[in-house]
Every structure is written in structure tokens, then in C-alpha cells.
Amino acid sequence: MRKRFIATMILISGLAVPAFFCQAPMAGTSVSATAPANLAVASSVKQQVGKTLFYDPAYSRMEYPGGDVPLERGVCADVVIRALRSQHVDLQQLVHEDMKAHFAAYPQKWKLTRPDPNIDHRRVFNLETWFDRHHKSQPVTQNPADYLPGDIVSWRLDNGLAHIGIVADEQTWDGTPLMVHNIGSGAKLEDVLFSWRIVGHYRYF
Numbered sequence: 001m002r003k004r005f006i007a008t009m010i011l012i013s014g015l016a017v018p019a020f021f022c023q024a025p026m027a028g029t030s031v032s033a034t035a036p037a038n039l040a041v042a043s044s045v046k047q048q049v050g051k052t053l054f055y056d057p058a059y060s061r062m063e064y065p066g067g068d069v070p071l072e073r074g075v076c077a078d079v080v081i082r083a084l085r086s087q088h089v090d091l092q093q094l095v096h097e098d099m100k101a102h103f104a105a106y107p108q109k110w111k112l113t114r115p116d117p118n119i120d121h122r123r124v125f126n127l128e129t130w131f132d133r134h135h136k137s138q139p140v141t142q143n144p145a146d147y148l149p150g151d152i153v154s155w156r157l158d159n160g161l162a163h164i165g166i167v168a169d170e171q172t173w174d175g176t177p178l179m180v181h182n183i184g185s186g187a188k189l190e191d192v193l194f195s196w197r198i199v200g201h202y203r204y205f
Contacts, residue, residue: 037087037205038150042169044086045180048079048187055184064117065093076164076182077122080152083166083180084204095121095130105133124162128154131202138201144176147193147201153179154200163196 034042048071056073066085069078081091099106099115107125120126131137131152139146147153149169157163165181172178172191179192 034148034150035205038148038203039169040087040150041083041204042149042167045079045083045166045187046168046189048082049180049189050187052078052082052182052187054186055182059119061118062092064096065090067092067117072186074182075122077124077127079180079182079187080127080164080166081121087205089204091127091130092117092121094134095126098130098133099126102133105129124154124164127152127164128162128200131200136202136204138203140198140201142194144171144193147177148203149177150203150205152200152202152204153193153198154202155196156199157196164200165192167193 051071052074054073055075056069057075060069062068068074068082071082074082084091096115096117099120103115106120106129109125110123136152138151147167149167151167152164153167154162154164163181163183165179168178168180168189170178170189176191177193178189180187180189181192182188183192
């Protein structure tokens with residue numbers, strides 16, 4: 001793949017991960033096939049840029065439903081959670097209710113014996129499972145045109161970590177959609193759709 005990025009190293013939970021800074025984008029994505037609610041998600045998610053400034057994976061107790069950590073911090077999953085809440089979709093509640101009813105259907109990576117509404121929705125593996133279980137999956141392809149504004153994309157980074165972000169309503173000069181994600185230094189609007197191996201492609205509405 002043609003190189004478009006300048007890579008630096010950042011520290012996420014003790015692991016060095018490359019951070020990418022994209023070329024200046026050109027606005028304008030074909031949105032004729034996109035539901036209005038998905039367009040609203042794509043517009044809303046950009047409002048996190050410049051407001052969510054830190055990557056902070058610390059466990060935090062929060063209200064339920066509708067709980068959140070302070071807007072200036074969060075993890076990659078918080079980008080998705082906050083964007084969907086702009087359309088009155090609370091993944092904290094949806095994931096928790098599904099995990100209460102079908103706990104064994106979810107990854108057992110954290111040695112938990114019951115759901116935890118403070119953290120379960122903030123884990124990419126759980127979000128992937130919920131989207132799959134509720135028929136939100138779309139084909140994973142290498143065609144930029146298949147990724148519409150408001151779509152959710154999950155990756156596996158080169159070091160094996162899970163990552164997730166949302167397709168914005170802007171694209172690069174060659175038509176690749178820009179993504180909003182938080183890989184270590186807050187919410188960014190960047191050209192990273194094909195930077196890592198895509199394992200999940202979801203469309204909520």
C-alpha cells in the first residue's frame with residue numbers, strides 16, 4: 001500500500017504503537033446510500049476531535065445507563081459510544097443487557113463471572129460481539145466505496161491489539177474515507193482506514 005503517513009511511537013498501556021498523521025483531506029463523500037441517522041453519527045463524531053485529548057484506559061465507575069468518563073479522555077471504544085449516543089443509542093445499556101442474558105456468548109478474556117456495566121461496553125471485543133449478534137455486520141472489503149459515513153470499523157493493530165473507529169463524512173483526495181479514532185492521543189480525524197487489518201465492519205442504522 002502506498003505510504004501516506006509519518007509514524008511516531010506512542011505508549012498505550014505499556015505498548016509502543018505507531019501514531020499516524022494524515023495528509024490534508026478533501027471534503028466530500030458520496031452519501032446517497034447512507035441513512036440520515038448514520039450521516040448524523042458521522043457528523044457528530046468529528047465533534048470529539050479537539051475535545052477528547054487523552055487516551056485513558058483506566059477502570060472507572062460510572063452511572064448506568066448513560067454513564068461516561070470525562071469527555072477529555074477515553075479509549076477507542078468511547079469514540080463509538082459517544083457518537084452513537086448522539087442518536088440516542090446507548091451501547092453501555094445495550095451491551096450490558098445482552099451480556100446479562102447471554103454472558104457465555106461474549107469473549108471470556110478478563111476472567112469475569114458476571115457483566116460489569118462500568119467497563120464491558122468499553123472493550124472492543126465486546127462491541128464486535130454485540131454488533132455481530134444484532135446483525136449490524138457489513139462485508140469487510142478493500143474497496144473504499146463500501147465504507148459509508150457513520151460506519152464502524154474495527155481492526156487488529158500490528159501488535160495484535162484491538163482497535164475501533166468511525167467513518168467520517170470526509171475523504172482523502174483519492175476517495176478513501178477518513179476515520180475518527182483514538183489510538184493514544186485523543187480523538188483524531190485521520191486517513192487510517194486501511195492502515196491495519198480490518199476484522200469488523202458495522203452499520204448501525
